[in-house]
Amino acid sequence: MIRATSQGKHGYRSPLPHDDSSARKGLRSAGFLIFLILHGSSFALANDSIGDAAAAIEHDFVSAAKCKSCHGKELMGDQYGTWLKGVHHGAYETLKNSRAETIAREKQLGLPAFEAPQCLVCHVTAFGVPKSRIREHITPQDGVQCESCHGPGRDYRKKKVMSKLRRARSAGLWEPEEDHGICLRCHNSQSPTHDPQRYTLSDGSTSDFDYEQAMQKISHPIPEHVKGHYLELRAEQKAEEKRRKKLGR
Numbered sequence: 668m669i670r671a672t673s674q675g676k677h678g679y680r681s682p683l684p685h686d687d688s689s690a691r692k693g694l695r696s697a698g699f700l701i702f703l704i705l706h707g708s709s710f711a712l713a714n715d716s717i718g719d720a721a722a723a724i725e726h727d728f729v730s731a732a733k734c735k736s737c738h739g740k741e742l743m744g745d746q747y748g749t750w751l752k753g754v755h756h757g758a759y760e761t762l763k764n765s766r767a768e769t770i771a772r773e774k775q776l777g778l779p780a781f782e783a784p785q786c787l788v789c790h791v792t793a794f795g796v797p798k799s800r801i802r803e804h805i806t807p808q809d810g811v812q813c814e815s816c817h818g819p820g821r822d823y824r825k826k827k828v829m830s831k832l833r834r835a836r837s838a839g840l841w842e843p844e845e846d847h848g849i850c851l852r853c854h855n856s857q858s859p860t861h862d863p864q865r866y867t868l869s870d871g872s873t874s875d876f877d878y879e880q881a882m883q884k885i886s887h888p889i890p891e892h893v894k895g896h897y898l899e900l901r902a903e904q905k906a907e908e909k910r911r912k913k914l915g916r
Contacts, residue, residue: 718788719815720795721852726839727821728793730803731812734820737829738813742904743897746887750813753885758790758810770859781807789853793819816849817841830898847878854881 731747739747750756759781761767767780776783787794791807792815802821805812814820818841822828829835836842843849854876855861866877893900 717852717855717857718795719793719852720788722849724796724800724819726819726823727800727802728796728805728814728819729821729824730805731792731809731814733803733824734813737826737897740901742890742900743893744887744889746813746889749885749887753887755811755815755885756809759787759807760810762786762790774859789858811853816843826898830895832895843878844882847876850878850881851876 731750735747737743739745762779762781767786771778771780771783771786774785776785780786784795787807790810791805792809792812793801793805794807800819818839820839823835823838823840828838829840832840841849856863856875861875863875864873866874866880868874868877
């Protein structure tokens, strides 16, 4: 097993050598038991050093639908809409294509990629996380949603918390731009599609992952004038909407 290391509180942990005892630590969801019952065959289970299950989970997952209430608004930059059209949202669906089928067969997973724990751990948010930490239903079809990158949102999602960055951080907000290890929980050498030459750096060398280039593919910034001022700007917007409605516009 190739080991990878990363600095960062919420990031990638180097895996222990794979054996049956360490693999069984991945039996954290009823889904695994269903697979075993239905298929009755032995296979390597998802390594608990990758995906959301690898992070220090201190708060509860509440699903991207809770983020949409603010981050689906044009004023905020509609990050939710950008996510819906992006590669992270489509992460689960990619497990149904012919390439995924070939990889699952070559790796002898014993299951289609879209059912294999080894794949789901990095293609579905909160897969392998204890059920007690999942407050709202998260569907596989949502792929990799907000909380895989920004942390389980139950305690920081409220407007009065998110309006103050320091308060949000204390309530569990993760910031990938400050801790690239969050990304490396899945974008690492354990991925069956790992490519050590995926990115070309400014000095001409290559790397399997480059945060700046990767972010360009999923960029979803909050407008600068809105940062730290959303509550008052939204209040002004609501007042204007109310005024226009009263005037019949």
